[in-house]
Amino acid sequence: MASHLENTRAVDKITYVTDAVPTWWMMFWIGYILFTVSYIVFDWIPDFLGWMSVVGQGAEAADKYIWLREMMRN
DSSP states (O other), X not given: OOGGGTTOHHHHHHHHXXXXXXXXXXXXXXXXXXXXXXXXXXXXXXXXHHHHHHTTXXXXXXXXXXXXXXXXXX
16 A cells, blocks of 8 residues: 555654554553552452451451441541
8 A cells, every 4th residue: 555655764763663652552451450450459358358357256356347447448
């Protein structure tokens, strides 16, 4: 289609610049993945470990853990 431009310096320069810089789409997905991983690491895992410390201690321990968790989040 644009075969007459394939060997020009301008096209080579444009190709280099666009290949060297991530696109906005790639940056969005990189951010999404980083956010998801950090959310799992800093929210789900501590919550899961907290519940594991309550298991087997009865309803009162669970109520105390829920109260403590709500106090920490607010």
